[in-house]
Amino acid sequence: MYERILVAVDGGDSADLAMSQAIGMARVCQAAIKLLYVVDDSELFDAAGTTDTAKALSQLVRGGERALDLAAERCSHADVTCIKELVERPLGRGNISETIVERANSWPADLIVMGTHGHRGLRRAIMGSVSEGVLAQTNKPVLLIRAPASTQPPHLAGKSNDRY
Template identity: 50%
Template structure:
């Protein structure tokens, strides 16, 4: 069964739901959980002539550390053996899904768990779908946890 669960987190409601499911699975199977946050600024669009790229990335990293600390606290409370990892450089800019799959492969995960935002229509086309990319790129089982559909 599942002994190594890679949990991709991003601080969203669907990510919190995915964490809850990972805890349930890990409790049932005795699995270890690795919580992963991929820091990537390539989705940021700016209509201004100047922005501080270093400050933006530090802000993303700080947010990622906060999300991982919160996930670790919940895993600890549940008695789950766990680690966390902040990936500061995706395999390529904008390739969060490929980065998640590469990390799952490198860690020999038995299962990838992540939330999906339920975007549809133009928002999905513009923003893409990390979860869809993970499913398409991974040879490992993937458990998608869907939150309420975004408006």
């Protein structure tokens, strides 16, 4: 059914659960997985002038590489073929969803799998939703895996802006 599954990785609990589902589907379908990490550069522009943006970007890239390596290790243990891709700059400032859709189209993926934090109300209106953006912009099937509301990616611990 699916031959190419793109998995959006962000290092958080919902992405971890999404990885579990993607690996299971890949094993059943004998599909390949593409692990995709898109660096969220939106805070770099807000911090310009007050912080070393090159250093901050480097830290974000290292965090993405770690998330991709851990996800690839899980694929390897499950005997699932995978490739990794890290995108340092989204297509537009902070535009993670458009970048995910573009990478899914160019690969080309049969399915997009990603975690979601399931925020509602004012918090979602202020922060936006990467998963909602992907759903709105793609014609591919999307599998969203929701994590418990109290979890967030390690690189966002203590911050109020979950990515997906």
